[in-house]
Amino acid sequence: MKKIPSPCISVCKLTRDGHCIGCAMTKTQKKMFKTLRKPDHQAAFVTLLRHQQTVLGRYRHWLPAYLRKCAKKNVKPPFAP
Structure with missing residues (x-):
């Protein structure tokens, strides 16, 4: 299994509560x-992040951007879109 791309979509602006407006990560x-080396751990992290985005709201733009990033790197997304 190939390395999974970072969930970051290169927006990198933080809200007052410390979450990025692009990907929701703190x-x-x-x-x-960046410290996760195993693809299984990276996939679990992305799944956790998707749940976090759902709770926070306002992150519908992330999925299409991340799917493009995965396609560009020729990597299957760690979840079913």
Whole structure:
């Protein structure tokens, strides 16, 4: 299994509560994703992030951008779109 791309979609602006407006990750979560080496762990992280986006709301733009990123890197997304 190939390395899963970072959930970051290169927007990188934080809200007052510390979540990126592009992907919903906090600075700590961005650092954490970089330390994950196994694709299974990365996939689990992305799944967790999708749940976080659902709870926070306002992240419908993320999925199409992330799917394009995965396609560009020729990697199957870690979830069924």
